[in-house]
Amino acid sequence: MSGAIDVRGLVKRFGAKVALDHLDLTVEEGQVHGFLGPNGAGKTTTTRILLGLLHKDGGSATVLGMDPWRDAAALHRRLAYVPGEVSLWPNLTGGEVIDMLGSLHGGFSRTRRADLIERLQLDPTKKCRAYSKGNRQKVALVAAFATNAELYLLDEPTSGLDPLMAAVFQDLVREVHAAGSTVLLSSHILSEVETLCDHVTIIRAGRAAESGSFADLRHLARTTVVVKTAQPIVSLADTPGVYDVRVKQGHAEFSVDADELNAVLERLVDLHIQSLTTSPPTLEELFMRHYQEAAVDDPRAVGDARAEAGAVR
Amino acid sequence: MSPLTGTGMLFWLAVRRDRFLLSAWVLALTVFLFGTTHMSVVGLPTHRDLLSETHFMAANPAMRLLSLSAGASVGAYAMSRSYVTIAILAAVMSAFTVVRHTRQNEEAGREELLRAGVVGPAASVVAATLLALAANAVLAPLLAVAMILNGQPVGGSLASGAAIAGVGVAFTGVAALAAQLSSTARGANGLAMGVLGVAFMVSGIGNVLGHVDSRGLVAFSAWPTWLSPIGWGFEIRPFGGDHWWVLSLFAVFAGGLIVAAARNAARRDLGRGLLPVQTGHAEASRLLDGPFGLVWRLQRTAFVSWLIAALGSGLIFGSVSGSARSLSGNAQQWYERVGGSSDMLAAFITSMVQLAGMMAGIYVVQVVLRLREEEARGRLEPLLGSAVSRPRWALSYLVTAGVGAIALLVAFAAAMAFTAGQAVGGTSGFLSDVTTAALAELPAVVVLAACVLALLAVLPRWSVTLSWLLLAASVLLSPTFGTSLRLPEWALKVSPFGHQRAPALPVSWPAIAALLAVAVCLTAIGLVAFRRRDLIVG
Numbered sequence: 001m002s003g004a005i006d007v008r009g010l011v012k013r014f015g016a017k018v019a020l021d022h023l024d025l026t027v028e029e030g031q032v033h034g035f036l037g038p039n040g041a042g043k044t045t046t047t048r049i050l051l052g053l054l055h056k057d058g059g060s061a062t063v064l065g066m067d068p069w070r071d072a073a074a075l076h077r078r079l080a081y082v083p084g085e086v087s088l089w090p091n092l093t094g095g096e097v098i099d100m101l102g103s104l105h106g107g108f109s110r111t112r113r114a115d116l117i118e119r120l121q122l123d124p125t126k127k128c129r130a131y132s133k134g135n136r137q138k139v140a141l142v143a144a145f146a147t148n149a150e151l152y153l154l155d156e157p158t159s160g161l162d163p164l165m166a167a168v169f170q171d172l173v174r175e176v177h178a179a180g181s182t183v184l185l186s187s188h189i190l191s192e193v194e195t196l197c198d199h200v201t202i203i204r205a206g207r208a209a210e211s212g213s214f215a216d217l218r219h220l221a222r223t224t225v226v227v228k229t230a231q232p233i234v235s236l237a238d239t240p241g242v243y244d245v246r247v248k249q250g251h252a253e254f255s256v257d258a259d260e261l262n263a264v265l266e267r268l269v270d271l272h273i274q275s276l277t278t279s280p281p282t283l284e285e286l287f288m289r290h291y292q293e294a295a296v297d298d299p300r301a302v303g304d305a306r307a308e309a310g311a312v313r
Numbered sequence: 314m315s316p317l318t319g320t321g322m323l324f325w326l327a328v329r330r331d332r333f334l335l336s337a338w339v340l341a342l343t344v345f346l347f348g349t350t351h352m353s354v355v356g357l358p359t360h361r362d363l364l365s366e367t368h369f370m371a372a373n374p375a376m377r378l379l380s381l382s383a384g385a386s387v388g389a390y391a392m393s394r395s396y397v398t399i400a401i402l403a404a405v406m407s408a409f410t411v412v413r414h415t416r417q418n419e420e421a422g423r424e425e426l427l428r429a430g431v432v433g434p435a436a437s438v439v440a441a442t443l444l445a446l447a448a449n450a451v452l453a454p455l456l457a458v459a460m461i462l463n464g465q466p467v468g469g470s471l472a473s474g475a476a477i478a479g480v481g482v483a484f485t486g487v488a489a490l491a492a493q494l495s496s497t498a499r500g501a502n503g504l505a506m507g508v509l510g511v512a513f514m515v516s517g518i519g520n521v522l523g524h525v526d527s528r529g530l531v532a533f534s535a536w537p538t539w540l541s542p543i544g545w546g547f548e549i550r551p552f553g554g555d556h557w558w559v560l561s562l563f564a565v566f567a568g569g570l571i572v573a574a575a576r577n578a579a580r581r582d583l584g585r586g587l588l589p590v591q592t593g594h595a596e597a598s599r600l601l602d603g604p605f606g607l608v609w610r611l612q613r614t615a616f617v618s619w620l621i622a623a624l625g626s627g628l629i630f631g632s633v634s635g636s637a638r639s640l641s642g643n644a645q646q647w648y649e650r651v652g653g654s655s656d657m658l659a660a661f662i663t664s665m666v667q668l669a670g671m672m673a674g675i676y677v678v679q680v681v682l683r684l685r686e687e688e689a690r691g692r693l694e695p696l697l698g699s700a701v702s703r704p705r706w707a708l709s710y711l712v713t714a715g716v717g718a719i720a721l722l723v724a725f726a727a728a729m730a731f732t733a734g735q736a737v738g739g740t741s742g743f744l745s746d747v748t749t750a751a752l753a754e755l756p757a758v759v760v761l762a763a764c765v766l767a768l769l770a771v772l773p774r775w776s777v778t779l780s781w782l783l784l785a786a787s788v789l790l791s792p793t794f795g796t797s798l799r800l801p802e803w804a805l806k807v808s809p810f811g812h813q814r815a816p817a818l819p820v821s822w823p824a825i826a827a828l829l830a831v832a833v834c835l836t837a838i839g840l841v842a843f844r845r846r847d848l849i850v851g
Contacts, residue, residue: 015589051429053583073318073431081429087422089330096329104322104430140426153429 004029004064004151004182005050011058012045012206019045021206022059027184027199032177034197035186036287042206043186044084047155050184051081064151077106080144084156084186086136088128094139095124101143108146116142119168133160145172152176152183158192170196194283202287210286221281221289222255225264230272239264316579319432323440327414335448338406342399342452342477346391347459353391354463356799364530366390371525371532374633378517382532383553388465392473392551400546401509403452403481407445408488408505414441415489417498419584428583435575438489442571445485453478469552476546479563483542484509486570493577496586503614510622516544521633542566604701604709611687612680616717619676623669623721627728630665634729635736637661650796654817658737662729662747663817664793669725670754670810671788673718677762678784680714685769685776691850704840707770711762711836718758726751750815756828757809761787763832766839773849 005027012020020042027033037043048054050063052072061068066075088097098117102108117124122138131139137160144152152173158166166189173183173196187193193200194214201211210217222243227233233252237245241260246253256264268276357363364385370393371382380393415437418424424437456474461467484505491504519538525531531553538544542563549559577587597606637648638658645657651667652660684707687693697703726748733747734740764783769776788794790808805811812824 048425048583051425053425053428055582072428073315073433076429076431079429081426083422083425083429085422086426088426089326089423091330100322100326101426101430104319104427104432106431 003027003062004031005033005184006062007046007050007059008061009059010046010049010056010061012042012049012054013057019206020049020056023203023206024208025201025203025211027182029182030177030180031199032173032183032185032197034193034200035184035203036188036190036193036200037203037209041203043203044155046203047081047153047184047186050153051076051079078149079151079153080105080147080149081153082137082140082144082155082157084159086133086140088131088136088139090129091127093125093127094122094131094135097128097139098124098143098146101140102146105143105147105149108143109148113142113146116145116172119171120165134162134165137161138165141169141172145176149176150181152181152185154183154185154187156187157185158187158189166192190283190287200283214283217286218258218280221286222257223261223281224253224255224279226251226253226277227268228252228274228276229268230274233268233271236264236267239267316433316435316575317439318436319427319430320436320439320443323414323427323432323436324443327440327444331410331413331444335406335410335444338402339448339452339455342402342406343455343459345402346395346399346456346473346477347462349395350388350391350460350463350465352799353387353394357387357390360385363387363390367393368529370394372529374521374636377520377523377532378629380532381520381523381534381538381547381550382530383550385530386469386552387463388460388469388473388552391460391463391465392476396473396477396546397513397543399456400477400480400543401513403449403477404484404509404543405506407449407481407485408491408509409502410445410448411441411485411488412492412498412501412505414444415578416492416495416501416586420496420498425583433579434583435579438492438571438575438578441492442485442489442574445488446482446567449478449481449485452481466552468555472549472551472555472557475557475560476549476551479549479560480542480546482563482567483545486567486574489574490570490577493574493581494587496584496588500586500588503618507618512541512543514625516541516547519544520547604696604706605713607696608680608683608709608713611683612713612717615679616676616720619672619717619721620724623672623725624728626672627669627725628732630668631729631732631734632736634658634661634665634733638737651792652817653792653814656817659817662733663750663814665729666726666747666750666754666815667791667793667810667813669722669729669751670757670813671791671793672725673721673754673758674761674784674787674810676721677714677718677758678765678780680717681710681762681765682769682777682780684710684766685773688769688773688848689850694848694850697848703844707766707840707843708836711766714762715755715759718755718762719752722751722754722758723748746816749820750813753813753815753820753825754810756825756832757787757812759832760809760828760835763835763839767835767842768839770839770841770843770846773846 003026005025007023007025010020010023011018023042023046025046035043045054049056049061050068052068052075055069063075064078068075098113102113120138120142122135122142128136128139137157141157158169161169170192173185177183185193185197199213200217202209228251232250233247236242236252236254241257242264243255357366367382367385367390370376370380370390379397382393383389418427418437427437428434453474456477457470460470460473487508488501488505491508492501495501495504516538519534519536519541520532522535522537523533526533534544534547538547545559545562549556648657648660648664649655652663654660654663684693693706696706727744730740730743730747734743761784765776765780768779768783772779787808787810790800790804791810792805795805795808795811809828812828813821
């Protein structure tokens with residue numbers, strides 16, 4: 001099966017700066033794929049290459065089996081895009097912009113448009129200059145979801161929405177997913193990614209640091225264990241694969257590598273377990289690890305993000 | 314698929330956005346030409362008047378900077394009077410239109426939204442140029458009609474319209490390429506306006522270096538005029554030959570630039586320009602530590618361009634002052650009325666100093682209006698969130714404008730005194746006289762700046778339009794233009810520029826005191842109103 005998005009060894013330079021450094025990204029058809037990474041990691045640059053708005057300097061990128069630069073217009077008939085920062089024409093109304101973007105896409109559903117406007121509680125008669133950031137984002141969301149796209153490229157689409165509207169957005173993603181569409185969702189709102197996405201790619205300094213299903217990723221990370229045993233716990237800290245041990249009032253709390261979980265539990269069984277809770281790593285924990293490493297590896301990450309934004313704005 | 318996919322839809326989007334703006338532009342230019350033609354018809358009742366005025370236009374090198382007389386006819390005279398002004402305005406209209414629908418969209422992030430649709434990479438450039446070309450295509454026949462309604466020959470009227478619209482077409486091309494070169498709308502507009510300035514100077518120099526026929530009625534340019542699109546408009550010679558083939562120069566020039574721009578757009582990354590984006594300092598310099606520093610930093614580039622313009626025009630006007638002494642007849646009367654003195658040299662310098670005052674006026678209006686732009690774009694909000702009060706922010710724009718105006722006036726005066734001294738002798742005498750005279754224009758300039766401040770405090774949404782209208786009125790009612798328009802003396806006093814005639818007459822201190830008092834009142838109104846009202850974004 002060919003992927004909806006197939007990126008291999010993608011390279012993009014802005015002058016001397018390397019924005020994407022041999023990035024790999026595979027999104028299978030029908031996936032809702034989370035695309036995570038610290039600011040300046042290259043998420044927006046990747047999205048823009050996938051849209052054919054930027055040239056790649058190396059590697060390959062295929063979207064829905066097409067070359068995004070060469071076949072841009074034909075490809076855009078099949079995909080919908082919501083940018084993180086939506087800028088609109090101040091003297092047009094929201095409704096006019098939705099219709100215009102819809103027809104530029106090559107057609108959209110009128111009934112779906114009306115339905116979306118109602119669900120997102122958008123006033124389409126207002127001029128765009130009067131919209132807040134969240135309302136401008138709603139305009140872009142209505143325009144995107146009123147089309148019947150095979151692929152949705154969403155670049156931090158909920159950064160200006162209130163929690164209620166963010167929930168509506170999540171419903172919209174679930175609906176297009178159920179209808180068989182593919183979604184690439186770049187977001188900093190981890191709970192949103194966690195509820196919506198079945199696969200994630202974490203990008204760091206222009207490379208894919210981690211990619212796979214949540215199950216795979218969790219396997220790579222440590223599980224937190226809280227345990228109470230009849231016999232006192234000693235010498236757990238020496239056990240391979242165990243970290244951050246804290247013992248208080250007969251309780252022990254530690255994190256353990258997934259590979260060592262079995263061995264550690266066997267030792268605990270000998271101490272007679274009275275209660276045990278294990279919690280799988282949250283996305284936040286996974287993510288913070290990469291963010292922090294990114295910050296240590298590359299203190300210029302923030303500056304790169306600014307340069308990247310400057311190239312487009 | 315083609316890089317032009319979606320051009321049609323983007324064209325209609327641009328039409329939808331600009332329908333009122335471009336209609337207003339086209340209509341205003343048409344009315345302007347109708348007015349000047351009508352004035353020429355009424356103002357030159359006899360053939361003798363026509364001959365003397367035409368001779369003044371054709372034989373006077375300073376007048377040839379702005380005109381190239383095509384012969385003794387009312388139509389030719391009207392074109393001598395208004396061609397350069399309208400052609401420059403048509404170029405501004407066209408260039409701003411193209412940049413608005415290309416680089417400005419791109420900079421704001423709207424182009425990204427469009428291009429995610431079924432839209433080819435060159436569609437925006439082509440749609441924007443089509444809109445500007447369409448505006449010029451409408452403008453040309455309307456201008457012709459404006460002259461025909463005044464009883465002018467149809468052929469010459471059509472040639473006039475075509476000459477002016479041709480300049481618009483040429484600058485449609487210039488702006489299309491400028492929008493590819495610069496990665497910001499401001500930069501692209503600046504680039505196009507820079508080319509316009511050079512085109513104006515080149516054609517002006519070509520005309521000045523030219524010669525007049527034996528009767529002194531038809532002027533011929535030297536070769537530099539042929540290097541400039543504004544010059545091509547002269548060379549069409551409306552009402553004096555109607556050389557239609559010159560129009561092909563506009564077409565080839567604009568066509569080449571538009572094709573180059575579209576090709577570049579189809580190849581490049583979204584958001585990038587061909588000119589390198591410079592990186593700046595990581596830390597703010599000592600200069601940037603307060604409101605004055607920031608305002609100065611935002612104005613720095615514009616100020617330097619204005620300074621160069623002030624120095625350049627001072628040098629040119631000073632160097633032609635020698636020939637002003639020998640003026641006679643109608644030209645003499647004109648300068649006497651404008652300068653208020655029968656000493657031709659003093660009268661000439663006076664009228665040039667008034668011109669410099671108006672230039673400084675344009676500069677301060679632009680600087681103070683920047684405050685409104687910052688507010689509208691939402692950039693003022695975070696600044697006012699800091700420990701600096703609103704009046705202090707507003708004042709820093711006013712003071713920056715005023716200090717800049719002083720520098721421009723002194724630079725102009727020094728440059729003019731230098732070349733006038735070379736031409737006539739007595740540089741040091743000129744230096745003190747001209748500098749004093751130029752600084753006497755400052756109160757008028759400050760009144761304009763204070764007026765703009767009051768406008769943007771009281772009527773923020775309308776302030777930009779009203780401020781430019783105010784400036785236009787001040788210029789039209791000034792002695793320089795008002796005298797040509799044959800306005801009565803009292804009307805000239807309405808303009809802040811109508812109160813000083815130095816060095817021909819002594820500096821009027823009561824006028825300075827009165828203007829400064831008005832400026833202080835307007836500033837106070839502006840500061841109080843600006844502090845009381847809500848910030849209005851958008």
